[in-house]
Amino acid sequence: DAGVTxxxxxLIKTRGQQVTLRCSPKSGHDTVSWYQQALGQGPQFIFQYYEEEERQRGNFPDRFSGHQFPNYSSELNVNALLLGDSALYLCASSPQGDWNIQYFGAGTRLSVL
Amino acid sequence: AQSVAQPEDQVNVAEGNPLTVKCTYSVSGNPYLFWYVQYPNRGLQFLLKYITGDNLVKGSYGFEAEFNKSQTSFHLKKPSALVSDSALYFCAVRGGGYGGSQGNLIFGKGTKLSVKP
Structure with missing residues (x-):
């Protein structure tokens, strides 16, 4: 059984570019959350998707957007990249009806130059 | 607003000795508390959670945590540390709100645990 992938x-991008990150949840999980982890900091919640809709959003600008597909996989899009967007982006999935345990993927390291 | 604090940036322990990684919380309502561990270049791995019930929670890899309501603390402990326990440890609390808005986790800044042979 694959975990969260x-x-x-x-990924290396330059300022002003756009980026798309992808996440496949653990089998049987229908909820996907995205977090940004800056160097030396704890993860910060970006948003959560359930039933293909954004259910909750953290304190991130509209440049950060997402999508969830019918197979529960998800994308995180960031437009107009800033140097400060450089971070580890973590995806986490939760099983149906239980948000109390989130299983994390290994993350995507984004560097903005 | 929900928050957690990890007062120590780093904890150093000798192998075989007990370890404690500290966490305090501030919540409105009942706290839902978690510990995660992060190894270099890896995602976070769930260790244990406190939702309700016994104040001593047992988790993965021999770790346990003690919930103390009066001190608003949720310290992570292990009776005998291993070199392989060296990693970054995060305390987290579930976000507030109702229904679907409770799904996010709010993390502390993390504590680096270093276990020396």
Whole structure:
């Protein structure tokens, strides 16, 4: 049983560009959350998707958007990249009806130059 | 607003000795508390959670945590540390709100645990 998988592993972009990160949840999980982890900090909640809709959002600008597909996989899109967007982006999935345990992927390391 | 604090940036322990990684919380309502561990270049791995019930919670890899309501603390403990326990440890609390808005986790800044042979 595969866990949460994220792609790509690493990504280098320049300021102003757009990026798409992808996440496949653990089998049987229908809820996907995205977190941003800056260097030396704890993860910060970006948003959560359930039934293909954004259910909750953290304190992130509209440049950050997402999508969830019918197979529960998800994408995180970031437009107009800033240097400060450089971070590890983590995807987490939760089983149906239980948000109390979130299983994390290994993350995508985004570097903005 | 929900929050957690990890007062120590780093904890150093000798192998075989007991370890404690501290966490305090601030919540409105009942706290839902978690510990995660992060190894280099890896995602977070769930260790244990406190929702309700016994104040001593047992988790993965021999770790346990003690919930103390009066001190608003949820310290992570292990009776005998291993070198392989060296990693970054995060305390987290479930976000507030109702229904679907409770799904997010609010993390502390993390504590680096270093276990020396």
């Amino acid at each position: 994220q792609s790509p592993t690493h």
